[in-house]
Amino acid sequence: MEIKDKIVIEIDFTTTPGARYRTDGDFSGEQFLEEILLPKFEKAVAGNYKLLIDLDKVWGYPSSFVSGSFGKLSLAKSSELVLKHIEFKSDDNPIRLEKVINEIKSPRKK
Amino acid sequence: MSRKQKTIVLLITSVIFIGGLCIGLLWKDLPLIKFNPELKLYEIANLLLTLTIGITIPLLVKKWIEDNRSIKTSLVDEIKNIISTLGKIKAIITSGHNDASISKENKDEINYLFHETELQINSLNEQLKIAFKSESKKIMEDLKKNYHSYKDYLTDGELMISSFIKVDDRFYREHNTESAKIETHLKTVIHQIHKL
Numbered sequence: 001m002e003i004k005d006k007i008v009i010e011i012d013f014t015t016t017p018g019a020r021y022r023t024d025g026d027f028s029g030e031q032f033l034e035e036i037l038l039p040k041f042e043k044a045v046a047g048n049y050k051l052l053i054d055l056d057k058v059w060g061y062p063s064s065f066v067s068g069s070f071g072k073l074s075l076a077k078s079s080e081l082v083l084k085h086i087e088f089k090s091d092d093n094p095i096r097l098e099k100v101i102n103e104i105k106s107p108r109k110k
Numbered sequence: 111m112s113r114k115q116k117t118i119v120l121l122i123t124s125v126i127f128i129g130g131l132c133i134g135l136l137w138k139d140l141p142l143i144k145f146n147p148e149l150k151l152y153e154i155a156n157l158l159l160t161l162t163i164g165i166t167i168p169l170l171v172k173k174w175i176e177d178n179r180s181i182k183t184s185l186v187d188e189i190k191n192i193i194s195t196l197g198k199i200k201a202i203i204t205s206g207h208n209d210a211s212i213s214k215e216n217k218d219e220i221n222y223l224f225h226e227t228e229l230q231i232n233s234l235n236e237q238l239k240i241a242f243k244s245e246s247k248k249i250m251e252d253l254k255k256n257y258h259s260y261k262d263y264l265t266d267g268e269l270m271i272s273s274f275i276k277v278d279d280r281f282y283r284e285h286n287t288e289s290a291k292i293e294t295h296l297k298t299v300i301h302q303i304h305k306l
Contacts, residue, residue: 018272019270025273026272059218059221059222060220062221062266063261065270067266093228093229095231095254096225096228
């Protein structure tokens, strides 16, 4: 499947991802999911293409951000569909990549 | 085969060839050594084999032990670096407890220190795979599990919430327990590596 769109988190969102919910503060996982991730993901599914997400060049990803965005998307749309339409990139940190993919495969219900 | 290995192979071959030539000369033409005519060929081969084993085995074993020790020292240093980076996170929490406050900058720094720790864990993983491939999988699985448990404690809970601005006694004590768990695990990994 061809990659036709991308999200570069440090450019399109922030270099300092926050916590889980909007009520927890700025740049939360919920904000990222609702404003950026979900709309682009739905377009990718409708257009049958892949969305590339560049995870590099941020200060770090709190577990609550990962769970509140990628985990929540996986719970809503199924891990198979998410991994079919999203490709992740992290040249800086392979463990970060692993953590995001594991969260999608086994999302925590919070 | 590396250049060094090629040189060693060439050197050994040359020594064997020259040695063989000398024995041949001594046996056939030069009456320098008088051999017992009843001496069997396998007895000479046995003597040469014993000499070769006696010289090469201690050298090879010594080299193997030294190489192994230096690889393990390097791996242990990697783990000590991870302990040191996680120690910086502990220092931020301790300072937050002492000052009764923790800022957004402190939280960003904690997230960055986790990123740094992940780079160090990844480096350890790569080196462990090269040196001890079969044992590396289980060691790294356990290490990552313990690491993520500690990271989740700090970044999947109240600390990352913007209204969390004070490290109270309860959080400080709980964090010390979680921090001790990961530190203890990393120290057990050092022992596991020494036993490999």
